Amino acid sequence: QPLPLYKFFFDLGEAVLKxxxxxILKNITPILADLPNPLRVEGxxxxxxxxxxxxxxxxxxxxxxATNVVRYLIEEQGLDAKKLSAAGYSEYRPIKPNDTAxxxxxxxxxxxxIMSIDLWDHEPN
Structure with a gap:
């Protein structure tokens, strides 16, 4: 189950982190850093x-x-780039109806x- 980070992260039409x-990212970085699992950031x-x-x-x-979060976690928080990936889902996976502001x-x-470590290919072939 994904850990949603949704408390008004972005302004309308923007990708800059508020x-x-x-x-929030600063607060959770120590937890993420301790995990051996790969992480996929989904926008x-x-x-x-x-x-x-x-x-x-x-x-x-x-x-x-998604890539702004990945870059922040790598460049500002020092997470291992090898365990991070980014994906974008547009408007097709809402957590709420788009009926109010x-x-x-x-x-x-x-x-x-947090991805399964069993499904992660640690080293490229």
Whole structure:
């Protein structure tokens, strides 16, 4: 089961981590660092369409959110890059209906999924 990190991590149409998100990531980094398991950071959006030069669709936005978290965990918190990966799911895995501003904000999130160590290929072939 993913650990949802959804308390208003991102503004509408943005992939920049909000200060609240940075603080949560700082708080959980020691736990993540102690795990031998690989971690997949999954980015999500609300269902409002986006079409900008930077983010042609919610697919790009969701992946950019995930990669920003991965880069923060590696570059600022020192997590092992070999155990991190990023995925983007656009608006297709909401945790709430996109029927209110608050629910949309909750859907603008990342999940950090702790993967099974048995399924992880430790070394490239």
């Amino acid at each position: 200060p609240e998100a940075v603080q 999500h959006t609300d269902d409002w369409p986006i079409q900008t030069a930077r983010f042609p669709s919610n697919w790009e936005l969701s992946l950019h959110r 608050e629910n949309r904000a909750l859907n603008r999130r990342v999940d950090i999924v």
